[in-house]
Amino acid sequence: MSDDHVYLTLAEGHEDDTRWAYGTGFEDPLHGVDTTVPDGLDAAELAASCVALADDALVSAQRLAEWTTRAPELEEEVALANIGLDLLGQARLLYARAGQVDGTGRDEDAYAYFRDADDFRNVRLAELPNGDFAFSVVRLLALSSWRLAHFERLAAHPDPVLSAIAAKGVKELTYHRQYAAEWAVRLGDGTAESHRRMRTALERVAPYLGELFTAYDVRDEVVAVLRQVTEAGGLPMPVYRPLPGCGRAGEHTEHLTPLLAELQSVARAHPEATW
Amino acid sequence: MVSVLTDVRRARHIAEQVPDPELPMLTLADLGVLREVSLAPDGTVVASLTPTYSGCPAMAEMRADVAARLAAAGYERVEIRTVLDPPWTSDWITPAGRRKLTEHGIAPPGAAPRHPAGPVPLVLTTTRRAAVPCPRCGSADTEETSRFAATSCKALWRCRACLEPFEYVKEI
Numbered sequence: 149m150s151d152d153h154v155y156l157t158l159a160e161g162h163e164d165d166t167r168w169a170y171g172t173g174f175e176d177p178l179h180g181v182d183t184t185v186p187d188g189l190d191a192a193e194l195a196a197s198c199v200a201l202a203d204d205a206l207v208s209a210q211r212l213a214e215w216t217t218r219a220p221e222l223e224e225e226v227a228l229a230n231i232g233l234d235l236l237g238q239a240r241l242l243y244a245r246a247g248q249v250d251g252t253g254r255d256e257d258a259y260a261y262f263r264d265a266d267d268f269r270n271v272r273l274a275e276l277p278n279g280d281f282a283f284s285v286v287r288l289l290a291l292s293s294w295r296l297a298h299f300e301r302l303a304a305h306p307d308p309v310l311s312a313i314a315a316k317g318v319k320e321l322t323y324h325r326q327y328a329a330e331w332a333v334r335l336g337d338g339t340a341e342s343h344r345r346m347r348t349a350l351e352r353v354a355p356y357l358g359e360l361f362t363a364y365d366v367r368d369e370v371v372a373v374l375r376q377v378t379e380a381g382g383l384p385m386p387v388y389r390p391l392p393g394c395g396r397a398g399e400h401t402e403h404l405t406p407l408l409a410e411l412q413s414v415a416r417a418h419p420e421a422t423w
Numbered sequence: 424m425v426s427v428l429t430d431v432r433r434a435r436h437i438a439e440q441v442p443d444p445e446l447p448m449l450t451l452a453d454l455g456v457l458r459e460v461s462l463a464p465d466g467t468v469v470a471s472l473t474p475t476y477s478g479c480p481a482m483a484e485m486r487a488d489v490a491a492r493l494a495a496a497g498y499e500r501v502e503i504r505t506v507l508d509p510p511w512t513s514d515w516i517t518p519a520g521r522r523k524l525t526e527h528g529i530a531p532p533g534a535a536p537r538h539p540a541g542p543v544p545l546v547l548t549t550t551r552r553a554a555v556p557c558p559r560c561g562s563a564d565t566e567e568t569s570r571f572a573a574t575s576c577k578a579l580w581r582c583r584a585c586l587e588p589f590e591y592v593k594e595i
């Protein structure tokens with residue numbers, strides 16, 4: 149490792165493949181963390197919260213990764229991939245925590261690669277296809293605003309591991325929300341075409357907003373952020389109506405199964421393989 | 424016979440010198456990710472590391488590097504712990520680390536934003552951030568071209584004076 153050129157260092161042969169962000173067979177992301185569950189915590193509830201938050205992050209990361217080679221500019225491609233990588237990191241930590249507390253001892257791969265769509269607890273907004281850049285911006289704005297508000301509260305959670313994951317996530321999500329908010333304003337306040345696309349995107353996202361507010365009470369804060377951004381971009385505030393079904397209960401759109409099929413294909417074809 | 428105190432100092436020194444996999448001009452100590460090196464009563468060297476970002480793919484490599492270097496230095500029992508709390512902040516990059524970043528054409532971070540407890544405010548003004556001085560020519564006439572770059576911890580900037588693009592370690 150004395151080579152001072154990072155790309156040469158990356159190209160060297162290594163016995164362990166622990167350096168890559170995508171793949172399987174990683175070392176436990178909570179390696180060496182004190183993983184005791186405090187007395188008096190409902191383990192099943194804690195595990196369920198971790199899985200739902202991890203599923204939101206994993207599914208979002210997969211959609212964000214799909215922008216690679218397709219974003220309007222290289223800078224946006226890099227930005228969306230970085231946001232996805234942060235979320236993937238959060239998902240790994242949350243799955244690892246879930247496996248410790250739910251008594252199954254499952255690792256992150258078991259959650260990510262070997263569950264079917266109806267076992268996933270992500271909100272449906274995360275799994276919808278990317279659509280155009282405006283739709284992805286509005287979705288990211290909604291999801292990151294909600295997740296930031298929720299994580300900010302979870303930082304005071306009695307489980308020290310979840311609380312630490314959330315406190316770290318707050319810093320990352322602040323950047324994600326900022327990115328989405330600035331693009332939302334820029335597109336809303338841009339050309340007639342970008343404004344029209346933003347209105348369409350807001351209408352498409354609106355029905356799915358209610359689902360974000362079912363489990364955790366950060367609605368007012370998220371609504372305030374959406375109002376701030378839409379006003380700055382000269383856009384109408386989305387009006388949401390309840391939509392039948394709930395991703396948090398495992399009821400998903402037809403889009404999740406193909407997303408998972410792609411995500412899980414290699415792990416399922418070669419269950420013992422690591423890459 | 425080496426005293427325990429000297430020995431833990433030596434172990435700390437070895438761990439401190441391990442280079443960061445993504446910013447190899449910095450040691451783990453410069454980056455502020457090596458939180459503690461101590462000696463357990465049974466003689467195990469315990470090194471504590473904290474990740475910069477949740478998705479940092481270099482974390483496992485850092486753990487492996489520290490363990491390998493300590494083992495090579497003759498420490499038979501080594502344990503690497505991950506510390507998640509408090510979360511890493513760019514404020515922990517040492518003055519030496521900041522100097523090395525600048526020498527390598529990377530602008531070091533300013534002070535990390537501090538929010539009181541409660542909702543994180545969203546600020547939408549375009550003149551929100553102070554200019555980052557160009558690490559090559561020192562000019563303050565610079566602009567952000569992308570808040571995200573080749574790794575999570577960096578943004579892309581451009582200098583309007585010398586026209587060079589440069590990377591900038593983000594405040595977090």
Ligand SMILES: [Zn+2]
Binds near residue numbers: 559560582587
């Ligand atoms: Zn310059």
